[in-house]
Structures are given as C-alpha cells and as structure tokens.
Amino acid sequence: MDDDQLSRVFAALAEPTRRDIVARLTVGDATVGQLAAPYDVSVQAVSKHLKVLEDAGLVSRSRDAQRRPCHLEAEVFDLMTKWIERYRRRAEERYRRLDTVLAEMDDEVDGATTTNRSNPRERGAP
Amino acid sequence: MDDDQLSRVFAALAEPTRRDIVARLTVGDATVGQLAAPYDVSVQAVSKHLKVLEDAGLVSRSRDAQRRPCHLEAEVFDLMTKWIERYRRRAEERYRRLDTVLAEMDDEVDGATTTNRSNPRERGAP
DNA sequence: TCCGTTCTCAACCATCTGGTTGAACACGAA
DNA sequence: TTCGTGTTCAACCAGATGGTTGAGAACGGA
Numbered sequence: 001m002d003d004d005q006l007s008r009v010f011a012a013l014a015e016p017t018r019r020d021i022v023a024r025l026t027v028g029d030a031t032v033g034q035l036a037a038p039y040d041v042s043v044q045a046v047s048k049h050l051k052v053l054e055d056a057g058l059v060s061r062s063r064d065a066q067r068r069p070c071h072l073e074a075e076v077f078d079l080m081t082k083w084i085e086r087y088r089r090r091a092e093e094r095y096r097r098l099d100t101v102l103a104e105m106d107d108e109v110d111g112a113t114t115t116n117r118s119n120p121r122e123r124g125a126p
Numbered sequence: 127m128d129d130d131q132l133s134r135v136f137a138a139l140a141e142p143t144r145r146d147i148v149a150r151l152t153v154g155d156a157t158v159g160q161l162a163a164p165y166d167v168s169v170q171a172v173s174k175h176l177k178v179l180e181d182a183g184l185v186s187r188s189r190d191a192q193r194r195p196c197h198l199e200a201e202v203f204d205l206m207t208k209w210i211e212r213y214r215r216r217a218e219e220r221y222r223r224l225d226t227v228l229a230e231m232d233d234e235v236d237g238a239t240t241t242n243r244s245n246p247r248e249r250g251a252p
Numbered sequence: 253t254c255c256g257t258t259c260t261c262a263a264c265c266a267t268c269t270g271g272t273t274g275a276a277c278a279c280g281a282a
Numbered sequence: 283t284t285c286g287t288g289t290t291c292a293a294c295c296a297g298a299t300g301g302t303t304g305a306g307a308a309c310g311g312a
C-alpha cells in the first residue's frame with residue numbers, strides 16, 4: 001500500500017490505536033510498556049504499531065537500558081498539512097470561480113436541467 | 127481497519143492513486159471514465175477507489191444519464207487538519223516547556239536520574 | 253553469574269485491500 | 283425494442299495488516 005512517505009504517514013494515522021499513541025506522545029516520551037498499558041492488546045502488538053509509526057517517520061526511539069523510549073517527531077505533520085492545504089486551497093478557489101460562472105449563467109439562461117452544472121468548464125464529450 | 131470517519135479519511139488518502147484522484151477533482155468534477163483514463167488499471171478498480179473516497183466522505187456522486195459525476199467534498203479536509211493541528215500544537219508546546227525544564231536542570235544537576243531526556247533539542251523549537 | 257524486566261523476532265491466523273475478469277444494470281440513441 | 287456506453291456487482295486471487303503466542307535478545311541488579 002505504501003510507496004512514499006506521505007502514504008506511510010496517512011496509513012499510520014488511519015488506525016485509532018496509533019492515533020491514540022501519537023496523542024499520548026504529545027504529552028511526553030514514553031516506553032513501549034507505558035504506551036501499551038492502556039490497551040488490552042499484547043505488548044507485541046503495540047510494538048508493531050510503533051514500528052509502523054517509526055517507518056512513517058512519526059516516532060523515533062532511543063535506548064535507555066532495556067527500555068526504548070519513544071519520541072514524537074511532529075514535523076512530519078507538516079508533510080500532510082502541506083498536501084491537504086494545497087488541494088483544499090485549490091478546491092476553494094474553484095468553488096469561487098464556479099460561483100461566478102453560475103451567477104453569469106443565471107443571468108442569461110433559466111437553467112432548468114441543472115444536473116450537470118457541476119463541471120461548467122469541461123466539455124462533456126468523452 | 128476503519129472505525130470512525132477520521133480513520134476512513136486517513137486510510138483513503140494513504141493511497142497514491144486516490145490522492146491523485148482527489149487532486150484531479152480539485153480541478154473540477156469528473157466521471158469515473160474520465161478519472162480512470164490516466165491510469166492503466168481497469169475502470170472497475172477506479173470505481174472501487176471512488177467508493178472508498180465516498181465512504182470517507184471525500185467524494186459525492188450525482189447522476190447524469192449513465193454517468194456518475196464525482197464531486198470533491200473538501201470540507202472533510204478540516205477533520206484531518208483539526209486533528210493534526212491539535213496535536214502538533216500540543217507537541218510544540220511541550221518542546222517549549224521541555225526546553226525550559228532542561229535549562230533549569232542544567233543549572234542545578236548534571237543530568238543523572240532523567241530517563242527521558244533522550245535528545246531534547248534535536249528539532250529546535252521554532 | 254543467574255534473574256527479572258523490557259522489548260523484538262518469528263511463525264501463524266483471520267481479515268482487509270487492491271487488483272483482475274465477466275456479468276449485469278442504467279440509460280440515451282436509433 | 284435493440285444497441286452502445288458508462289458504471290457497478292460478484293467472485294476470485296495475491297499480498298498486506300493487526301492480532302495472537304512462544305522464543306530469544308538486551309540490559310541492570312542481586
């Protein structure tokens with residue numbers, strides 16, 4: 001499923017448990033055991049979740065004796081934010097243009113059949 | 127894998143093809159056939175992708191004869207943005223606090239007992 | 253050294269996912 | 283009505299995913 005990092009980040013956060021872990025890590029670093037405690041899944045399962053988060057670049061781990069403290073790498077959020085904002089902006093811009101076009105159309109035509117009014121600047125012919 | 131809508135949205139965007147489709151839809155509504163054209167997968171595969179996007183609330187479809195024009199529902203982006211911003215803000219805040227604490231500690235102690243101080247100022251506070 | 257703790261690796265299992273193909277449905281045009 | 287186009291449904295397949303259990307690795311402390 002994953003190709004680039006963006007895919008891995010989205011995929012990593014598509015899991016309530018993992019989002020929960022990320023949320024927990026915003027409070028402070030934590031060991032695997034501490035992170036696993038609230039859930040009734042095995043420690044191994046949480047370890048796997050952490051591997052997913054680590055592969056996505058969302059979490060880094062250091063070493064402290066047997067423990068592996070997990071640390072949130074919040075800059076990765078920017079990757080998503082940038083992608084989202086880029087297209088949201090584009091979409092909003094389009095709606096603005098669309099509104100203008102529709103206003104003009106309403107002046108000239110009394111658009112009875114408006115099923116297709118969603119793509120005004122795109123010729124329908126395939 | 128999916129529970130809530132947030133999970134579905136993240137999962138939907140964890141796929142390059144689907145992100146591509148979303149990007150394409152910011153330009154304007156499009157039919158399944160139009161969306162499928164650029165890819166060398168079957169129309170059915172794209173139809174499935176659109177179902178995933180629709181279940182996530184990212185896309186809505188109307189009807190135009192045999193065609194099912196797809197429309198981007200960009201407000202759903204806010205769901206993600208809100209989640210991301212919430213925790214990023216919290217994380218940044220924490221780094222700020224951590225820096226303060228560490229500065230104080232550097233004054234008094236030569237860091238012995240602190241399990242957590244792994245590598246605090248790697249990603250310097252903004 | 254051996255012991256207990258923390259964590260990961262390996263094997264396994266059930267389910268989900270993204271792709272395929274072929275058939276069927278929905279509709280406009282002839 | 284019949285035909286062609288656009289789309290979805292159904293069955294299937296290979297591979298990923300999230301969970302389990304059991305064994306083992308890494309380490310501090312006795």
